[in-house]
Amino acid sequence: MIMVFDLGHSSDSIQSSKLLATCLIGGVVLGVSVLGFYLAFQPPRQLSWRRKKKPIRVYMDGCFDMMHYGHCNALRQARALGDQLVVGVVSDAEITANKGPPVTPLNERMIMVSAVKWVDEVIPDAPYAITEDFMKKLFDEYNIDYIIHGDDPCILPDGTDAYALAKKAGRYKQIKRTEGVSSTDIVGRMLLCVRERSLSDSHNHSSLQRQFSHGHSQKFEDGGSGSGTRISHFLPTSRRIVQFSNGKGPGPDARIVYIDGAFDLFHAGHVEILKLARGLGDFLLVGIHTDQTVSANRGAHRPIMNLHERSLSVLACRYVDEVIIGAPWEVSKDMVSLSSSQSSSALILNSISYRMHGFFFLQLLIKV
Numbered sequence: 001m002i003m004v005f006d007l008g009h010s011s012d013s014i015q016s017s018k019l020l021a022t023c024l025i026g027g028v029v030l031g032v033s034v035l036g037f038y039l040a041f042q043p044p045r046q047l048s049w050r051r052k053k054k055p056i057r058v059y060m061d062g063c064f065d066m067m068h069y070g071h072c073n074a075l076r077q078a079r080a081l082g083d084q085l086v087v088g089v090v091s092d093a094e095i096t097a098n099k100g101p102p103v104t105p106l107n108e109r110m111i112m113v114s115a116v117k118w119v120d121e122v123i124p125d126a127p128y129a130i131t132e133d134f135m136k137k138l139f140d141e142y143n144i145d146y147i148i149h150g151d152d153p154c155i156l157p158d159g160t161d162a163y164a165l166a167k168k169a170g171r172y173k174q175i176k177r178t179e180g181v182s183s184t185d186i187v188g189r190m191l192l193c194v195r196e197r198s199l200s201d202s203h204n205h206s207s208l209q210r211q212f213s214h215g216h217s218q219k220f221e222d223g224g225s226g227s228g229t230r231i232s233h234f235l236p237t238s239r240r241i242v243q244f245s246n247g248k249g250p251g252p253d254a255r256i257v258y259i260d261g262a263f264d265l266f267h268a269g270h271v272e273i274l275k276l277a278r279g280l281g282d283f284l285l286v287g288i289h290t291d292q293t294v295s296a297n298r299g300a301h302r303p304i305m306n307l308h309e310r311s312l313s314v315l316a317c318r319y320v321d322e323v324i325i326g327a328p329w330e331v332s333k334d335m336v337s338l339s340s341s342q343s344s345s346a347l348i349l350n351s352i353s354y355r356m357h358g359f360f361f362l363q364l365l366i367k368v
């Protein structure tokens with residue numbers, strides 16, 4: 001409120017100024033009272049609508065050794081059961097005591113889990129089993145509502161269930177384990193890669209191969225060809241790809257960054273390079289080379305993971321916006337020229353053309 005004082009005015013004008021000031025103050029007081037009354041007598045439903053809802057926090061733990069798309073799918077499903085996902089990454093010592101030594105150390109496993117786009121928080125050095133103390137810590141310190149694990153049994157060396165306490169507390173939920181992939185399978189596939197080495201080693205290798213390939217026949221492991229090492233025939237459904245996708249294209253002025261590679265056995269180095277690439281622009285498009293392209297360039301024994309498996313691992317990474325499933329080896333010239341064609345069969349290339357139109361396009365000269 002602004003009040004003006006004129007010292008040379010008559011008593012009448014002073015009186016009317018006083019009256020005006022009184023009216024203004026009275027008006028403000030009345031307005032505040034009406035507002036207070038209105039807020040105090042709001043119906044409860046409208047009040048709760050105004051109050052922020054408490055997010056449901058879920059916890060999933062695991063070793064996440066040689067992180068693969070099965071782990072990513074577990075994290076995706078866990079996140080869907082709440083609003084925030086906290087992940088406990090089991091310590092090297094605990095894994096060693098319960099399952100044998102991990103292939104990847106804790107710091108790498110932390111990088112991998114933190115890079116998954118459905119993960120909100122990560123707790124390092126989590127225990128293998130949910131103990132009374134740790135469960136209390138989860139509920140009291142981390143405000144966890146539910147503890148989640150895949151539907152495969154998780155049995156401790158003493159034969160008890162690692163999640164028994166959480167189940168008893170009524171705070172346990174289960175997700176569906178992804179078939180067809182596990183760290184053990186991946187180690188098996190890697191061992192198959194070395195089978196063509198010296199004959200003297202062949203006996204040891206074949207016994208290891210039998211141990212890790214779960215009795216799959218040699219024919220199946222080779223895909224019948226006798227030369228390859230791809231034992232997975234995993235083909236994702238369109239639904240799975242949609243589940244892993246961001247579903248968003250680049251904005252109108254987006255700076256699109258393109259990087260291509262094999263991204264076989266997706267690891268902490270890949271995560272670092274994708275983070276770097278994403279930092280150079282607003283939208284990261286990743287070209288995943290076909291199995292044939294990888295074999296031709298890296299040797300017949302590669303890749304270990306097939307095109308679809310590699311694509312899912314890359315798609316789950318928080319720095320990636322979109323992937324091209326089966327990108328050509330030579331990218332820049334071909335893609336730029338093809339992108340200007342209007343061929344209706346080249347859906348991916350057309351969509352690249354659309355995204356490239358008028359946007360900055362950069363191919364990083366980095367081969368992963």
Ligand code: CTP
Pocket residue numbers: 060061062063064065070071073074148149150151152176177178179180181182183184
């Ligand atoms: N998981 C899954 N599907 C897979 C592998 C793991 O859903 N193919 C889930 C597990 O059920 C668990 C989480 O991922 O909830 C972390 O698994 P982890 O502790 O790493 O151990 P494993 O189940 O032994 O996984 P793997 O066999 O691949 O090592």
